[in-house]
Amino acid sequence: MSLRFYDTAAAEIRDFVPLQPGKVGLYYCGATVQGDPHVGHIRSGIAFDQLTRWLRYRGYEVTVVRNVTDIDDKILAKSAASFEPFDPADPDAPAVPNEPWWALAYRYEQAFQLAYDTLGVQRPTYEPRATGHIPEMHQLIQLLIDRGHAYPALDDSGDVYFDVRSWAQYGSLTRQNIEDMQAAPDAGPRGKRDPRDFALWKGYKEGEPATACWPSPWGGGRPGWHLECSAMVTKYLGTAFDIHGGGLDLRFPHHENEVAQSQAAGHAFANFWMHNGMVTFEGEKMSKSVGNIVTPAEMLAIARPLVVRYYLGQAQYRSALDYNPGSLAEAAAAVERIEGFMQRALKFLYGEGAGLPEAEEQVPAAFAAAMDDDLNVPQALAAVHEAVRAGNTALDAKDKDAARRALHQVAAMADVLFINPLDPHWNSGTGDGAEHRALDSLVQAQLQERRAAREAKDWARADAIRDTLAAAGITVADSVDGATWSIADR
Numbered sequence: 001m002s003l004r005f006y007d008t009a010a011a012e013i014r015d016f017v018p019l020q021p022g023k024v025g026l027y028y029c030g031a032t033v034q035g036d037p038h039v040g041h042i043r044s045g046i047a048f049d050q051l052t053r054w055l056r057y058r059g060y061e062v063t064v065v066r067n068v069t070d071i072d073d074k075i076l077a078k079s080a081a082s083f084e085p086f087d088p089a090d091p092d093a094p095a096v097p098n099e100p101w102w103a104l105a106y107r108y109e110q111a112f113q114l115a116y117d118t119l120g121v122q123r124p125t126y127e128p129r130a131t132g133h134i135p136e137m138h139q140l141i142q143l144l145i146d147r148g149h150a151y152p153a154l155d156d157s158g159d160v161y162f163d164v165r166s167w168a169q170y171g172s173l174t175r176q177n178i179e180d181m182q183a184a185p186d187a188g189p190r191g192k193r194d195p196r197d198f199a200l201w202k203g204y205k206e207g208e209p210a211t212a213c214w215p216s217p218w219g220g221g222r223p224g225w226h227l228e229c230s231a232m233v234t235k236y237l238g239t240a241f242d243i244h245g246g247g248l249d250l251r252f253p254h255h256e257n258e259v260a261q262s263q264a265a266g267h268a269f270a271n272f273w274m275h276n277g278m279v280t281f282e283g284e285k286m287s288k289s290v291g292n293i294v295t296p297a298e299m300l301a302i303a304r305p306l307v308v309r310y311y312l313g314q315a316q317y318r319s320a321l322d323y324n325p326g327s328l329a330e331a332a333a334a335v336e337r338i339e340g341f342m343q344r345a346l347k348f349l350y351g352e353g354a355g356l357p358e359a360e361e362q363v364p365a366a367f368a369a370a371m372d373d374d375l376n377v378p379q380a381l382a383a384v385h386e387a388v389r390a391g392n393t394a395l396d397a398k399d400k401d402a403a404r405r406a407l408h409q410v411a412a413m414a415d416v417l418f419i420n421p422l423d424p425h426w427n428s429g430t431g432d433g434a435e436h437r438a439l440d441s442l443v444q445a446q447l448q449e450r451r452a453a454r455e456a457k458d459w460a461r462a463d464a465i466r467d468t469l470a471a472a473g474i475t476v477a478d479s480v481d482g483a484t485w486s487i488a489d490r
């Protein structure tokens with residue numbers, strides 16, 4: 001079967017044929033670095049990491065570009081708030097007082113980087129920051145003005161807008177009629193020909209920091225968000241490239257505006273549009289503005305990085321992933337099944353303490369077919385667990401050949417999904433690999449004893465176990481799915 005992906009622009013699954021044989025250019029929208037990451041952001045990174053790894057497994061040379069939006073209204077507003085007097089006891093007090101916008105952006109960029117690294121999202125080939133590409137943005141704006149698709153604001157704001165009425169295809173990505181679209185909220189309608197016209201350039205406003213103002217032919221100011229991505233993708237991947245990705249929430253207006261301005265500039269732009277589904281909480285998009293977020297740090301306090309990676313990467317990338325704490329326990333059990341088999345097989349085949357020898361094992365056909373079919377990770381994981389089952393059966397029967405084959409197949413599949421428990425990434429001495437496992441087995445034994453004590457209504461014994469764990473810095477949380485533990489001050 002050929003490689004096929006769902007293309008949001010075509011609203012159907014299409015055969016994937018790269019523009020240049022053997023090479024793939026992938027751009028996906030990265031963070032606006034205005035706060036700590038939440039696990040929704042990281043799921044997006046993991047989805048495109050799975051795509052990249054699968055394309056590479058299939059032999060493509062993949063160039064990955066993910067931007068950093070390091071200048072934006074919210075970044076400026078947060079920085080400005082950090083210069084106001086505040087009460088340190090207020091939970092919304094700024095993390096760092098008197099923080100310039102660029103320092104705040106850089107601090108959060110680092111927080112994103114740490115989360116991506118911890119959860120095994122490979123670094124992109126290029127990770128351009130918006131503020132480093134102002135000349136490229138000016139060129140694109142000028143091109144759009146020259147071609148009659150952009151104009152300086154009709155008032156004295158110093159803005160430059162994209163003229164949506166000049167581009168008949170506007171709305172094509174999301175199949176909307178222009179009359180049904182909402183006004184672009186990025187500037188007052190006063191200086192616009194049409195309220196839906198969006199800002200390519202935002203003129204400097206009184207009170208904004210001088211460091212956030214770049215000179216331009218249309219007056220000092222800063223770039224509009226949509227324009228940044230169009231300018232950066234063109235610089236690194238050219239005017240026509242294979243795949244543009246991002247979260248489903250970005251389809252409109254962000255991606256609609258990107259495609260409009262790039263195609264109006266004469267660029268073919270993306271051949272495929274791929275969008276990851278949202279991480280939701282009780283059905284609602286996990287989002288800073290809603291306030292229903294779970295951070296990677298919070299998840300990592302109750303589960304080790306490999307389990308979090310498994311959890312955030314287990315669903316098909318287009319489906320929503322509704323967070324509930326119990327599902328982390330399911331992910332942990334699945335990881336343990338894989339890990340248990342691999343450890344057992346290693347010991348049986350190669351002896352105590354042996355590492356996994358190199359092998360040329362390919363992934364099984366069922367796994368490959370699932371991944372080729374729009375990255376059907378749930379089915380691919382079913383193939384992993386099937387091989388684990390077959391491997392355990394082979395171990396029980398002391399069938400070395402079958403056990404070896406299963407072990408190397410599981411490793412090959414787990415490598416593609418980057419969930420191989422034997423990978424040094426997950427055992428790098430951070431306390432979350434071998435040490436965590438050792439601690440976990442000790443704590444689980446205590447929790448089991450506590451469960452037995454509670455069943456026997458021996459409350460004193462149950463409490464004593466809990467207190468002993470607490471004294472060691474381990475917090476126990478009870479839920480309908482059973483007890484989980486975490487290190488209290490992590």
Ligand SMILES: Nc1ncnc2c1ncn2[C@@H]1O[C@H](COP(=O)(O)OP(=O)(O)OP(=O)(O)O)[C@@H](O)[C@H]1O
Nearest residue numbers: 029030031032040041044246247278279286287288
């Ligand atoms: N809840 C979520 N689930 C999955 N992906 C998400 C989620 N929230 C954001 N993303 C994706 O993460 C990437 C970076 O997002 P961006 O910095 O624009 O965040 P955002 O959508 O503004 O987040 P928030 O609403 O929390 O401020 C984008 O591709 C975006 O679509």
Ligand SMILES: [Zn+2]
Nearest residue numbers: 029030229254
């Ligand atoms: Zn973008």
